[in-house]
């Protein structure tokens with residue numbers, strides 16, 4: 001063998017070793033709907049090997065793997081057996097909200113990095129327990145808010161952070177649908193824990209709170225109702241009979257820094273939209289047209305309102321286009337890159353705990369029928 005051929009061969013072996021050395025072993029916990037976007041993303045990546053899957057429903061994980069033509073995967077009846085029997089670098093927790101905390105804590109306690117689907121969990125107490133486990137483990141835990149990677153969402157943050165709006169003092173956000181109640185595991189306390197807030201409301205909160213740097217929530221006056229979901233006139237009778245979460249929520253939240261957050265979210269109501277997202281500052285305001293920010297989109301060009309040389313002016317910000325891979329892929333990739341490069345979690349719990357606390361305190365305030373203080377135990 002000539003030196004040139006030998007050198008080429010050695011180089012090839014070294015490159016393969018480098019790649020295989022970096023191959024991350026990944027497990028998927030919960031093989032329902034959102035798990036599809038995780039497996040599709042992992043399958044596109046050369047440095048990842050999906051080695052295990054778990055689901056509480058017998059045979060579901062096997063069918064899921066077969067659908068994607070994934071071979072050589074080991075299957076387990078719950079997150080515990082999967083974590084106990086595998087040596088994993090990471091798991092995707094794609095279960096319904098009520099098992100987010102137990103799956104995530106168990107994985108972290110066993111030294112596994114976690115990409116946890118949104119919402120982070122259901123209660124503030126669970127969020128605190130998750131963060132304690134995260135802190136103890138030193139592992140990466142990122143929450144699955146992929147719309148953050150959308151160019152328009154980035155633009156919202158860029159505008160606010162540029163200072164052009166001055167000091168932010170009032171935000172109106174939320175949105176929702178005239179009719180659009182999901183079904184499956186989303187509509188029962190025992191699986192979802194929360195309704196429209198956990199499904200889509202958490203995204204609206206993330207859009208604006210991320211833009212303003214996630215200030216701590218101080219007090220919440222919350223309202224929740226379920227007039228549509230439980231009514232067979234507006235929902236199919238079988239789903240209406242088991243529906244016991246909120247299909248509408250509204251809240252008035254005081255945030256640190258003297259900022260008021262006015263929030264409403266809907267799966268069903270008798271109007272097309274509860275309004276645009278509006279961010280008011282001392283030097284300008286931003287209007288984001290009624291947005292499906294949960295899909296990583298805005299409802300049209302944004303407008304900045306300000307005064308210029310004594311004139312009230314409006315500046316249109318055109319809708320930005322996304323390039324390259326989709327948001328789900330970017331979400332998974334940014335999580336894996338944080339593991340490989342030893343970086344920070346792309347969507348850290350230190351922020352999302354405030355998102356979760358707002359939702360949880362809306363539930364608590366609504367039950368009590370009065371304003372309550374936001375209490376977050378020490379991590």
Ligand SMILES: NC(=O)c1ccc[n+]([C@@H]2O[C@H](COP(=O)([O-])OP(=O)(O)OC[C@H]3O[C@@H](n4cnc5c(N)ncnc54)[C@H](O)[C@@H]3O)[C@@H](O)[C@H]2O)c1
Pocket residue numbers: 029030031032033034035054055056057060077078079080094095096097099103117118119144145146184185198199
């Ligand atoms: N990021 C997004 O765009 C997005 C979109 C949809 C849903 N979600 C979130 O993803 C989560 C799941 O939603 P879905 O629509 O896929 O739900 P789903 O009900 O279709 O799937 C959840 C699966 O998890 C399994 N499961 C629950 N606990 C488990 C455990 N301990 N071990 C193993 N398996 C377990 C269930 O059996 C079920 O098959 C929800 O929290 C939801 O909010 C995120």
